[in-house]
Amino acid sequence: MLISRKIEIDYGHTLPNSFSFCNQLHGHRGVIVATVEGPVIERDGDAEEGMVMDFKFLRQIMDEHIHDLLDHGFAVWKEDKEDLEFILRRNSRVLVTDEPPTAEYLAKWAFNQIMGKLPEGVTLKNLRWYETPNNWADYDGQ
């Protein structure tokens, strides 16, 4: 059985080599959807009986390992020296990325952030990162 949980964060980024306005310092209301798979718990009297896992716990994992690292923060590429220097001076919440902080990169980053944090028997199947309501990336670990 698959279940999904969505969280939303506000973050800034820039793609310095982009030919479009994405090369500006700008922000997004990111929407992040984690889809996990596991058996439905059937233990009588278990607080999670009838669930793959409690949505509440999935949210806690996403909040701690994604939201709390980037919400109201800025994702900046390590090679983008000029912006990196400014952002590190200006912001206390900064995600320094190995590659340009595209939706693709952030989907992979978020997947890896929560992959090993799930309960036994529950696996992360997909991480969807909406950069805008119309633009998103999916990462399934491949």
Ligand SMILES: Nc1nc2c(c(=O)[nH]1)N=C([C@H](O)[C@H](O)COP(=O)(O)OP(=O)(O)OP(=O)(O)O)CN2
């Ligand atoms: N494959 C990717 N393409 C682009 C990315 C990306 O992460 N992966 N990012 C950007 C920009 O950061 C930009 O924020 C998105 O630009 P745009 O397509 O103009 O988004 P809009 O929300 O303005 O588009 P709508 O169609 O109005 O939703 C660019 N490309």
